[in-house]
Structure formats: structure tokens, C-alpha cells
Amino acid sequence: MSLKVLIVDDHSTVRMGIRMILEADPELEVVGEAADGRQAVSMTRALRPDVVLMDLRMPVLDGVAATGQITDAQLSRVLVLTTFDDDDYLFGALQAGAHGFLLKSSTPTQILAGVKTAASGNSVLDPAVTARVVAQAMSALSEATPPASALPETLTGREIQVLQGLGQGLSNPQIAQDLGIGETTVKTHVSRVMAKLGVASRLQAAKIAFTHWG
Numbered sequence: 145m146s147l148k149v150l151i152v153d154d155h156s157t158v159r160m161g162i163r164m165i166l167e168a169d170p171e172l173e174v175v176g177e178a179a180d181g182r183q184a185v186s187m188t189r190a191l192r193p194d195v196v197l198m199d200l201r202m203p204v205l206d207g208v209a210a211t212g213q214i215t216d217a218q219l220s221r222v223l224v225l226t227t228f229d230d231d232d233y234l235f236g237a238l239q240a241g242a243h244g245f246l247l248k249s250s251t252p253t254q255i256l257a258g259v260k261t262a263a264s265g266n267s268v269l270d271p272a273v274t275a276r277v278v279a280q281a282m283s284a285l286s287e288a289t290p291p292a293s294a295l296p297e298t299l300t301g302r303e304i305q306v307l308q309g310l311g312q313g314l315s316n317p318q319i320a321q322d323l324g325i326g327e328t329t330v331k332t333h334v335s336r337v338m339a340k341l342g343v344a345s346r347l348q349a350a351k352i353a354f355t356h357w358g
Contacts, residue, residue, distance in 0.1 A: 146172060147260065148192070150174075150188060150195075151166075152178045153199040154179050154180055154201075154202040156179075179202070181207055184207075194221065195222075196220045197223055198223065199225060200224060200234070200237060207224065215317070218327070223243060223244050226246075238313070244261070245268065245270050266321070296340050298340055302325075303336060305323055306330060306333040307337050307341075309323075311353025311354040334346065337349055
């Protein structure tokens, strides 16, 4: 049975190129194309693809917001396919639940392998993208973030594991996969961790974990 893929990009020529790559593989089926985030969410609900190949900078509704709506409703796995200069958007997509990132400069082989890997439930992370996003996020954090030594004793063992995942720059789906628990459970743990640390954002929690464990 073919894996169903939805292509999301506001440039028709890019969509055409991606379609040609995907349709060259008999194991993949392109079920549709969307030109903006709103169309992406609507078509994902209607078509239920296995993977949504998501651009980030788009009109009407950007890829970050669309990713959040798709993953919150557990409609599909989202694999971001973007350019190298979208650090802020990339980290936003990570927080929104994207299952992985590929660069538009990736080879056809890498794109095909990435789609199949995401469809199988495994993470797809381009090392260059991941390093860039994590570095940007760490540098953008406020110096007012509580010190690592302030870890409260009330953190449970599972909450510590989730906090460590945040420090590694992992998304909720990736933490869920690593710990063998549901994504909804991860979201609950993240909220509790942030409350116990007394921080207002996921980034601040990640900074505490990063500085505490390296």
C-alpha cells in the first residue's frame, strides 16, 4: 500500500519539483497540493495523508500555525521542508509538533528517505538545521532564566526525563517516541515542568535543562 503525501508550498514550481521526486517512487502517492497553511489543514482533514511535507513561510496561514493545528488534531505527521535561513520559523515548528526537518537543498534520495522515515514514526532531523535552531534558541533566551541549580525536588522521574528531552531540542512527538508514551501525556508533563520551574516558556525550560546536563 502506498504512503500518501500532501505537498504544501506557496510556489507552484517548487510543488511541481517535489511532486516529480515523490512520484518517481512507487511506494509514495501524492494525494494533493496546498498553496498555504489554511489549505494544508483543510486538505489534511479531508485526505488524511501519512505525511505532510510543509513549507514554513506562506500566506494566509504560515507553516508553523498549520503544523500546530495538524499535530494537535493528530491528523498526520508533519515533515518540514524549508530553506536554511528560517531559524525562528523552524523552532516554532518544533514547538508546534513537527516530526522533522529537511532542507530544500536536500537530494531527491534524502527527501524520499525522509518521507518514509517520518511515515514509519521515526524522527527526521537534518543535523545542520537542528544545530542551528538549538543554537539560535539558546542565544535568544533571557538572562533572567533561573539557574540550573534551582531544579525543584518536586520534579518526578518522568518529568526529569521530559525536561532532558527539552534540553536536547526535541519536539513533543520525539520525546513521546523516546519515552514510549503518548504525545498528549508529554504535553501534560511539559506544562507541569514549566510550572514547577517557574518559567513562562518552553525555551526557558530547555535552557535550564541544557545548562544543567549539558
